[in-house]
Amino acid sequence: MPRLVSHPDEVKIVTRRFGQGAANIDRYVELGGYEAAKKCLEQGPDWIINEMKASNLRGRGGAGFPTGMKWSFVPKQSAKPKYVLVNGDESEPGTCKDHLIFLHDPHAVIEGTIIAGLAIGAKLGFIYLRGEYRYLLEIMEKAVADAYAKGFLGKNIFGSDVEFNVITQSGAGAYEVGEESALMESLEGKRGVPRIKPPFPAVVGLYGGPTVINNAETIATVPHVISMGAEAYAAVGTPRNGGTRLFGVSGHVERPGVYELPMGYNLKKIIYDVAGGVRGGRKLKAVVPGGSSTPVLLPEEIESLGMDFDQVGKAGSMLGSGGVVVIDDQTCIVEFALRTISFYQHESCGWCIPCREGTDWLKKSLTRFHAGFGVEKDIDNIRYLAENMLGRTFCPLGDAAAMPILGFVKKFRKEFEDHLNGKPCPFAKHAEIALV
Amino acid sequence: MSNETMSIFSPQLAARFDALVQKYPVRRSALVPMLLYAQDEIGYLSDAVIAEVAERIGITELDVRNVATYYSMLRFKPAGKFNVQVCTNISCMLRGGYDIFERFQEELGVGHKGVTQDGVFSLEEVECIGACCWAPAIQVNYDFHDDLTPEQVPGILAGYRGKANAEGKAAHA
Ligand SMILES: Cc1cc2nc3c(=O)[nH]c(=O)nc-3n(C[C@H](O)[C@H](O)[C@H](O)COP(=O)(O)O)c2cc1C
Ligand code: SF4
Ligand code: FES
Numbered sequence A: 001m002p003r004l005v006s007h008p009d010e011v012k013i014v015t016r017r018f019g020q021g022a023a024n025i026d027r028y029v030e031l032g033g034y035e036a037a038k039k040c041l042e043q044g045p046d047w048i049i050n051e052m053k054a055s056n057l058r059g060r061g062g063a064g065f066p067t068g069m070k071w072s073f074v075p076k077q078s079a080k081p082k083y084v085l086v087n088g089d090e091s092e093p094g095t096c097k098d099h100l101i102f103l104h105d106p107h108a109v110i111e112g113t114i115i116a117g118l119a120i121g122a123k124l125g126f127i128y129l130r131g132e133y134r135y136l137l138e139i140m141e142k143a144v145a146d147a148y149a150k151g152f153l154g155k156n157i158f159g160s161d162v163e164f165n166v167i168t169q170s171g172a173g174a175y176e177v178g179e180e181s182a183l184m185e186s187l188e189g190k191r192g193v194p195r196i197k198p199p200f201p202a203v204v205g206l207y208g209g210p211t212v213i214n215n216a217e218t219i220a221t222v223p224h225v226i227s228m229g230a231e232a233y234a235a236v237g238t239p240r241n242g243g244t245r246l247f248g249v250s251g252h253v254e255r256p257g258v259y260e261l262p263m264g265y266n267l268k269k270i271i272y273d274v275a276g277g278v279r280g281g282r283k284l285k286a287v288v289p290g291g292s293s294t295p296v297l298l299p300e301e302i303e304s305l306g307m308d309f310d311q312v313g314k315a316g317s318m319l320g321s322g323g324v325v326v327i328d329d330q331t332c333i334v335e336f337a338l339r340t341i342s343f344y345q346h347e348s349c350g351w352c353i354p355c356r357e358g359t360d361w362l363k364k365s366l367t368r369f370h371a372g373f374g375v376e377k378d379i380d381n382i383r384y385l386a387e388n389m390l391g392r393t394f395c396p397l398g399d400a401a402a403m404p405i406l407g408f409v410k411k412f413r414k415e416f417e418d419h420l421n422g423k424p425c426p427f428a429k430h431a432e433i434a435l436v
Numbered sequence B: 001m002s003n004e005t006m007s008i009f010s011p012q013l014a015a016r017f018d019a020l021v022q023k024y025p026v027r028r029s030a031l032v033p034m035l036l037y038a039q040d041e042i043g044y045l046s047d048a049v050i051a052e053v054a055e056r057i058g059i060t061e062l063d064v065r066n067v068a069t070y071y072s073m074l075r076f077k078p079a080g081k082f083n084v085q086v087c088t089n090i091s092c093m094l095r096g097g098y099d100i101f102e103r104f105q106e107e108l109g110v111g112h113k114g115v116t117q118d119g120v121f122s123l124e125e126v127e128c129i130g131a132c133c134w135a136p137a138i139q140v141n142y143d144f145h146d147d148l149t150p151e152q153v154p155g156i157l158a159g160y161r162g163k164a165n166a167e168g169k170a171a172h173a
Helices: A025-030 A035-043 A045-055 A067-072 A097-104 A106-120 A134-149 A180-187 A216-228 A230-236 A267-274 A309-314 A333-347 A353-373 A376-387 A397-411 A413-417 B011-023 B027-042 B047-057 B061-068 B090-094 B097-108 B150-172
Strands: A083-088 A124-129 A165-170 A211-215 A244-251 A257-262 A284-288 A323-328 B082-087 B121-126 B138-140 B143-145
Touching (some): A035 A106, A035 A216, A067 A211, A106 A216, A124 A134, A124 A180, A165 B027, A244 A267, A323 B090, A333 A353, A333 A413, A333 B090, A397 A413, B027 B047, B082 B150
């Protein structure tokens, strides 16, 4: 069972009900659950969307798109049915926050889905979980069944004349299916190959109907925004970055875990105060701030870095999925880069050549390099390969693979040089990773 | 499927599939979960599984195969009764994921995608399983084990071997 952690600096909004038995529907209601959905039912779509806009809530899936704005793009009139799609594919290495939401607060996901449905005029929502999350899918399925039994879902939700239904869905193993259009393909029973955009999902999405797709944390946050009021929620964060975020701190820290902190909280403090510092009192070498696809930051770059979308973007990286991966000074960056690109090579759907071939060649080059068979010009080659993937692919996975590699080569060139011309890895531990 | 006796699945799973295909706006949406649930029961996607799933959804077997090959959890050969999946992705790697993987290799005498001779275990090195903050983590079938040390590996295996023995005995009783 994943361990829950706590720190005095946390502002528990989304995690408020964690560890309190809220997977039980009566307990959830006792803790104030489903009141936000009832309120939204009274207030209507325009009010909901205005609240979401005023809250400055931005998508927690990675890109940080403003949620209220996304919902407002859905056309009011549509010949085809509209849908809400909750993205619980959670596969970005370093990310395990949605895991805890499904485990501890499944009804918050359902309630958020209902509210999104009311806002856009959808009658059906899907909650898609990665296939590996079977025990969490079972928790969600039970929660959905309980919500139907209480009349919170179905033909007349909360005794109104409004209909809303929820279907839970299992994936079967694929990172790329987390990309919004690939997720729709998967839900339609196809291979998880993304769609060309535009049209965007808000106009042409699932089964060709207008679709709002949001990350599970985004959706679980929605009822709290409604309950506490948009302005109060926005006030917790920084300008244009409302509220809190679930930061999953992993790697070389004393107290890894998922912490809910206000947007804009200092990254150095996350590592040294909240997560208890670098393990064993070692020195910090680098930190990946928002999941494996976000470019690495150096210790000197995090001194005064506030963790919100805009500040991390300005620092040359991304807030991404909130997965903070901490790396100590005993770690080989070349090996870390190799493990990162191996993942993307494995997950590339193969549709576009720069992504399919780029990830494969990068993996080959880095494997050879790490095994000590690299030559000087390989370093520039790695950089050249990665640069030529950027912006040249149908979906953002190509960028997600190239950006971190570029960061490693630019910021740790010396470490690459230390591996040159048959020199063994200075950190040799797993230099035996198969030579391809 | 109208005639239950024709199904290769247990009556419970067959009934579940009958309901599953009705659930969605489009029948085909049942495909991916159906393949996974079928695999959970049969062990892998055999020709017979593919054929029945194709018929239930109303698409060709080739179409089913085309989709099934995309997803990493779906397999076309039997795995062990307990499939040990060791994450070695970044967060796990930093906290000894490769040591865990090595220890499983030693204990089981098989490598990546290997199956033990008695068919009780198979081993796989997998990508991130969403347990990064509790690394290093593994999954045995759908059970998570986290915060592991190599020393815990023999005990974990013994636990599952005990389960396999107990179920074997129950089946022969
Ligand atoms: C390769 C790839 C993988 C992704 N994986 C996920 C994921 O696992 N979960 C998620 O919520 N978003 C993921 N996204 C982002 C989604 O495409 C989408 O932007 C997001 O679900 C929108 O929700 P939000 O606005 O609430 O963030 C992924 C994107 C890409 C390109
Ligand atoms: S960028 Fe990669 S994952 Fe995305 S469509 Fe192209 S090949 Fe597929
Ligand atoms: S990196 Fe191993 S569970 Fe995420």
